[in-house]
Amino acid sequence: AVFVLREVFDLAYDEIAGAVDKSPAAVRQIAHRARAHVAARRPRGVVSPAEARGVLEAFQRAVETGDLQRLLDILAPDVVLVGDGGGVVQAALAPVVGAGSVADVLGRFAAASLQPAQVNGHPALIRRLNGEIDTVMAVRIDDGLITGLYAVRNPEKLSRMERETTVSR
Structure with a gap:
């Protein structure tokens, strides 16, 4: 959820923190880990x-x-x-x-x-x-x-x- 709100909707970390009931620092860390996880994964195949x-x-x-x-x-x-x-x-x-x-x-x-x-x-x-x-x-x-x-x-x-x-x- 943090990743989607940050990367797709470009919400500020403070806004996301309020929405997911976490501190802004925790949200930054979650977003960082999610970006790394996404970058490390193989690209998804195209759906016919x-x-x-x-x-x-x-x-x-x-x-x-x-x-x-x-x-x-x-x-x-x-x-x-x-x-x-x-x-x-x-x-x-x-x-x-x-x-x-x-x-x-x-x-x-x-x-x-x-x-x-x-x-x-x-x-x-x-x-x-x-x-x-x-x-x-x-x-x-x-x-x-x-x-x-x-x-x-x-x-x-x-x-x-x-x-x-x-x-x-």
Whole structure:
């Protein structure tokens, strides 16, 4: 969680310390060790489109049906869920870590209709309420399991989802 908050969201060590209930010095050390750990690991393999589609479909079915065991089977033990409500709508205030904890959060999506999508080139699921986009959940897949989820609920960011931008070289 410290690594994600520092490296991805560029939060200050003091802010992270408050969020994870540690001292700023401890947070700096945790971040340093996490960076070293990440640097020492072999690069992850590229997930084929077919594998990504299969994992996303299994994840979608598990969430929509509320099948906790199927959900736990597709989540990596150390999966991390990061929420973004933009301070406007309810979202996780701190990263949720671990398959059991993430499954509990995702249980709130049971019976919701989810639509598979590609968001910024990554597999994602879109949840709509009353025809409007409520949540976009980008999914990171490694070794056939979901290792990361980024659930955007911030209305300002979601307002851009209806527009598709074509990138040309």
